[in-house]
Amino acid sequence: MLAAERQGRIIEAIERRGAARVAELATLLDVSDMTIRRDLDALAAQGRIDKVHGGATVKGRPSTDEPGFEAKGVRQVEEKRAIAEQALELITPGSAIGLSAGTTTWTLAGALPASLDLTVVTNSMHIAEQLGKRGTSVILTGGVRTPSDALVGPIAVASLQSLHLDLVFLGVHGMDVRAGFTTPNLLEAETNRAFVAAGRRLVVLADHTKWSTIGLSSIAPLADADVIVTDSGIPTEARSILEESAEELIVADVARADAS
Template identity: 50%
Template sequence: MSDNQSLLAEQRRALILDEVRRRGGVRVNELTRRLNVSDMTVRRDLDALSRQGVVEKVHGGAVPVVEASTHEPGFEAKSALELTAKEDIARAAAALVQPGSAVALSGGTTTFALARRLLDVPELTVVTNSTRVADVFHTAQQQTGAAGAARPGAAMVVLTGGVRTPSDSLVGPVADQAIRSLHFDMLFLGVHGISVEAGLSTPNLGEAETNRHFMRSARRVVVVADHTKWGKVGLSSFATLDQVDTFVTDAGLSDEIREEITEHLPGLVVAGPGADADGERS
């Protein structure tokens, strides 16, 4: 990090969080020099990151928050985090979808953002275990119906049954059986954590098994996750990185981490500020 005075607050905070996680902690005076901003600006950034629950403020600086591997935040708690990054990811991921495809969307706030983008892609068949994702399509159809006519090319949506998780996903034997009998052109998978060592992971054992079935039924697996998910590890790993075809993320990842990802994944798409106009692909 050098002269980043012109960075937007969200970009600057992403850089601070990356530094905290990479080094295990930072001091305010170090950040003021590296970012070329005032002491007050850094402290406001640390306050914001602390409210998000991703860093813990200590005297003179901050350290990363270490969550229990079984901790599973609810949908509402997650939906307020990294909003711009999720919209950037959703826009880039939607560009991968061809009209008339059969796509699956797992649960999560990033797939929820993607669902809103997919409303404009005609003739889709959408299978999901997320009640929130299903509601996006249902609400759009209701609004169109109230206007007097069905929307041409509206998606056909299949919601699996199952037991609801804190993230409003449906998991368990009922969901697994429904998914096993289907075949998808593309799966968009939200994750709790992703790393070289642990692969894709979740704190929910039922969700881990349901995600395995999703992956077995998909011709192409696309992970959609913002930069804060990199390095996180949940209780249960359900896939290795080489089982993923494409990772769509935002520009908050450092160049060093991007290089590490490309060593283990066949495809990387970096969306939003800091990427090329069409996203960075490898």
């Protein structure tokens, strides 16, 4: 198979699913991982894909674009793990916590030890499934399913309005000094605002790539966050703004940037 044909099939696979891993593409095309990595380098240089740790995603899209859970799951993997480790230290055993839908909050859910004896409220089917298998007490809101597998809308909002949470962990599509925390989905913004209102304290989990990214709808201003947890890739100027906006900024150290 010629390189151009192989790269065409790689583009098709990535566009069909929103993202693809190196190992998956190597199996699909029956070539080595090294060949796929060279192809991804070439496609990224042409501006046709975005390379991420372990694979690639479709090229960045407008403020209304809403990537699927799988597409987001291969982005900034190491940063999300580091952020989750820092977020764990904020949780008091026996608490009732909220986890909004998203891959960073999903990463945190996977790191929660059973010994914390938590009650977790979430609008993410992925988080509910993950924690339910481990015996954690989970309350899953109802609602309409989004492309990123969040449950949103009036039913989700009504569920959250009757609850009182000690701590809410909010994942966001983007954060900006003027737009605040944003999402591309209007109904998800409404649901996330209900999460914010239900919590005594708000912790926003956002890796450095979320800075200056603006989704269609605002969730809350930066100043509404009690704590923002990000990673060491955050620009110096952004760090200063976030330190001034939130009560506390926690920066998780990531030894290496996503590359491969």
